[in-house]
Amino acid sequence: MIAVLKKELRSYLLSPIGYIFVGLFLLMFSLFFYITIFQAMALNFEYLFYNGATILTFVVPVLTMRMFSEERKTGTEQLLLTSPRSITSIVLGKFLAAGIIILITELLTLGYFIILSFFGNPSILVALSTLLGFFLLSLAYISFGMFASSITENQIVACVLTIGAFIGMWFLPDVFASFEKVYEVLCMFSLIRMFEQFPAGIISISEIVVFISFSILFILLTITMLQRRKSVK
Secondary structure (H helix, E strand, O other), X not given: OHHHHHHHHHHHHHOHHHHHHHHHHHHHHHHHHHHHHHHOOOOOOOHHHHHHHHXXXXXXXXXXXXXXXXXXXXXXXXHHHOOOOOHHHHHHHHHHHHHHHHHHHHHHHHHHHHHHHHHOOOOHHHHHHHHHHHXXXXXXXXXXXXXXXXXXXXXXXXHHHHHHHHHHHXXXXXXXXXXXXXXXXXXOOOHHHHHOOOOOOXXXXXXXXXXXXXXXXXXXXXXXXXXXXXXXX
């Protein structure tokens, strides 16, 4: 797993993908920073992440779309599946590498917290709660994006599928708002709504469990998909 992790990190850092992801996120985050701080005059670090969570919907697929679809398209998937490393270690290595890129991006956002500290008194505890929730949401999104990449060899298809799923989880509860039971069920799958607890300074065990369970589920589905493909080949 460590070897795969190092390989993936090098791939992100030596190719445009990792920099495109970080650049896109920070560009959009800076725009929201300007709107929130200079126009709305809100000096709360956590407010930025309400918009930051929506950014993930569109930039995480950039990070995940090539994970396995590129391997299939270039024909290197066969080498990957027949290598001495287990499929589980390969999947976890790729997942953790993307998670580290997210973590680096989060650490860079602390620059905004430092700026806000000159103008106000943002809460460090609420900021840490927000960053925790954001990281868990990011990992859940990565796991789904990775699964989407494992079922197609077309990176664009993987990207569109991932964005579509994220938008669906985001807006579907509102579509069925008049149906109380359906609305409650769909809200259970709306990760972005669950994240909203964290910027409020609320660390709920139930939300943490859902994020972790979601991530584990799609990691396992990715492993299953690759094992099935390996058995066929």
